[in-house]
Amino acid sequence: xxxxxxxxxxxxxxxxxxxxxxxxxxxxxxxxxxxxxxxxxxxxxxxxxxxxxxxxxxxxxxxxxxxxxxxxxxxxxxxxxxxxxxxxxxxxxxxxxxxxxxxxxxxxxxxxxxxxxxxxxxxxxxxxxxxxxxxxxxxxxxxxxxxxxxxxxxxxxxxxxxxxxxxxxxxxxxxxxxxxxxxxxxxx
Numbered sequence: 001x002x003x004x005x006x007x008x009x010x011x012x013x014x015x016x017x018x019x020x021x022x023x024x025x026x027x028x029x030x031x032x033x034x035x036x037x038x039x040x041x042x043x044x045x046x047x048x049x050x051x052x053x054x055x056x057x058x059x060x061x062x063x064x065x066x067x068x069x070x071x072x073x074x075x076x077x078x079x080x081x082x083x084x085x086x087x088x089x090x091x092x093x094x095x096x097x098x099x100x101x102x103x104x105x106x107x108x109x110x111x112x113x114x115x116x117x118x119x120x121x122x123x124x125x126x127x128x129x130x131x132x133x134x135x136x137x138x139x140x141x142x143x144x145x146x147x148x149x150x151x152x153x154x155x156x157x158x159x160x161x162x163x164x165x166x167x168x169x170x171x172x173x174x175x176x177x178x179x180x181x182x183x184x185x186x187x188x
Contacts, residue, residue: 022093025085029070119183129172136165
């Protein structure tokens with residue numbers, strides 16, 4: 001679906017596939033196919049998690065003692081394995097879940113780097129920032145449509161993206177107002 005494809009760009013960066021799969025397994029033992037379906041439905045909006053990544057991750061989690069293979073059922077192809085979280089896996093998941101996410105963004109961003117380099121090299125930083133503003137506004141339009149027409153999960157994720165883009169736009173406007181002073185500083 002177009003909206004999900006548009007939405008996916010840049011929305012689920014930094015997702016921890018192993019921790020997410022452990023969380024899904026804490027909910028209930030599941031087959032790899034079911035884990036992939038649930039992951040795609042809730043966490044990877046429009047860009048499916050490759051089956052190879054699902055099974056490679058399950059293999060590492062099994063190797064590390066965080067999950068075990070429970071029931072094995074015959075399937076159309078290979079036997080279907082039901083994965084079960086272990087106490088070690090549940091403990092690690094609980095620790096990950098309750099640990100605060102790193103406060104973002106860090107102080108080194110691509111946007112800032114491009115502005116400073118443009119100024120150092122006597123290139124039109126203002127033009128770059130205008131182009132970036134237009135790109136942000138287009139993305140905000142896409143996310144606003146998703147928020148208007150999507151389900152609750154889509155709406156909440158679109159809100160998250162919109163709030164970040166609004167902050168970026170505020171930064172762009174503030175930076176434009178400070179370009180002359182920054183230009184002087186970086187050319188010394």
